[in-house]
Amino acid sequence: MxxxxxxxxxxxxxxxxxxxxxxxxxxxxxxxxxxxxxxxxxxxxxxxxxxxxxxxxxxxxxxxxxxxxxxxxxxxxxxxxxxxxxxxxxxxxxxxxxxxxxxxxxxxxxxxxxIIQIGFNRRFDNSHAKLQQARLNGEIGDLEMIIISSRDPAPPGLDYLNAAGGFFRDTTIHDFDLSRFILGDDPIEEVTAFGDNLFDENVKKAKDFDTAMFILKSKTGVLIHINNSRRAVYGYDQRVEIFGSKGMMISGNQTPTSVEKFSSIQTSSREPIYNFFIERYQQAYTDQLNEFIKTIKNNEKSKVTFDDGRNALILANAAYDSFNSKSVVKVDYS
Ligand SMILES: NC(=O)c1ccc[n+]([C@@H]2O[C@H](COP(=O)([O-])OP(=O)(O)OC[C@H]3O[C@@H](n4cnc5c(N)ncnc54)[C@H](O)[C@@H]3O)[C@@H](O)[C@H]2O)c1
Structure with a gap:
């Protein structure tokens, strides 16, 4: 125990x-x-x-x-x-x-x-992890693109925004880490970032972004696109796509059941996708803990290290540099 x-x-x-x-x-x-x-x-x-x-x-x-x-x-x-x-x-x-x-x-x-394990729970999501495995096994051939859409259901309040440290470091950091996870030993070397305040007054007051897009490039030339929003009226939108020489794989949104409804006004409609992270990533949080316990019991090396946490923060900082300088930024991991 x-x-x-x-x-x-x-x-x-x-x-x-x-x-x-x-x-x-x-x-x-x-x-x-x-x-x-x-x-x-x-x-x-x-x-x-x-x-x-x-x-x-x-x-x-x-x-x-x-x-x-x-x-x-x-x-x-x-x-x-x-x-x-x-x-x-x-x-x-x-x-x-x-x-x-x-x-x-x-x-x-x-x-x-x-043992130190950092809480990048998305690595433990069964569907996202399948994409990473497929990349490792060569199932999609040579990886050419990663596309991540990650959108929250609704913006947080001003108190949260003032304390959270900014969209890129608090939220996009998950997507930077997920990109690193899929890329494996192919480091991200270049970052371009755009951020905007398109709809939320609190976000404006906090001088933060409610909408953002990123293009990253890895050492071998894989292109990564990440898009984030603080508002998606249809729920917590979490989709990942990997594209390569042998095809494409998509980790899509999830609904509580797989039931589809067909009526006179709609076809193939489903119940709403999960509302936010605690529901959507329940399995991932549980398996993150299972992995941590396995690592302790077997005295293994951590699979999500302190340096994984540090490198994701370095990417977030590079994204701010890119936004401020309006240019492509070379990532410095030293
Ligand atoms: N992995 C994920 O999906 C995920 C999701 C949400 C939050 N987080 C992270 O988890 C952390 C907590 O986030 P949250 O949403 O639960 O925030 P929260 O504000 O709901 O909870 C933070 C708690 O920390 C306590 N606290 C503050 N200073 C403390 C101190 N010196 N010692 C002990 N407790 C202290 C507060 O009283 C509060 O209860 C943050 O780092 C956040 O980025 C991760």
Whole structure:
């Protein structure tokens, strides 16, 4: 049994707590959140105890693994604390919004052997992962294009926008990582980004984007197109396409059932696609935890490393450089 301490009991922390307790090999022992009320509620719902400080949870001898699901600016501090205590860590994305903080953290944890897995859950989605496998097996021949459409159902509120750190670093970071995952050992070398405020007043106030498009190019010449929106009236739109010399594969949107309705006004209509990430990526979040537990039990190397988190942030930063300079930016991973 792997005993967990959960740091952060907000929107995603609450979901992780439930997934941990549903896993036959895992047990949630402690919950810490600066908001004691949130921590108490999540602890109570999952038969865990709250702690008054993060270290009380991290350093507890019974705790094997830490799940970091707190606000983004706390991640590096908790990664360092967890590493010093030699605990396995599953840390939500992004590692941080500031590459200097990420580099500082990287220095402090370098040479340590504890397992660190970054929460890029989309890698564990069965359909997206099938595309990555197909690319590896050569099923679509030589990969030439990756096309990712990733659109949220509705824009978040101003408080979220002011704290989230910008569309590219908070949201597109998933798509940068998914592109890297599919490309494997073929690094993204060039980035072009466009961003716009087309419809949301809060996004405008926060000086952020509600609409964005990116063209990236890998070392071998694969072209990647990503498009993002903060509003899709039909739900959480998540589609990935890979195109190559032997064909194309599409990971499409999902609906709760496969029922299609035909009537006098419509043909082939379906119920709405899943509304947002917790529903759409339920299986992926569960398998992300399964992978983390397998890695601990078999003492394997992490499949989604700290450097995967760092490289996705570097791509997001390159995208901002491209937007600001109105030019194609060469990516510097050093
Ligand atoms: N992988 C995904 O699909 C996904 C989805 C949503 C959020 N996230 C990430 O998860 C993290 C949390 O996001 P959220 O949507 O749950 O946010 P949230 O605001 O709902 O929750 C954050 C929680 O962190 C707590 N917190 C703040 N400072 C803290 C501290 N010093 N110590 C302990 N707890 C502290 C807050 O009180 C809050 O309960 C973010 O990094 C976000 O980017 C990932």
């Amino acid at each position: 792997i005993n967990f301490a959960l740091l952060g009991a907000g929107r995603i922390g609450k979901m992780h707590a439930k997934i941990i307790n549903e896993n036959p090999y895992a047990n949630l022992k402690f919950v810490y959140d600066v908001n004691t009320e949130s921590a108490s509620k999540v602890a109570e719902e999952n038969n865990a105890k709250i702690t008054q400080t993060p270290l009380e949870a991290i350093n507890n001898e019974e705790v094997d693994a830490i799940l970091i699901a707190s606000a983004t600016p706390t991640h590096t501090e908790f990664l360092i604390m967890g590493t010093e205590a030699n605990k396995s860590i599953l840390c939500e994305k992004p590692i941080d919004l500031d590459i200097n903080k990420v580099n500082e953290c990287r220095k402090k944890i370098s040479g340590k052997s504890n």
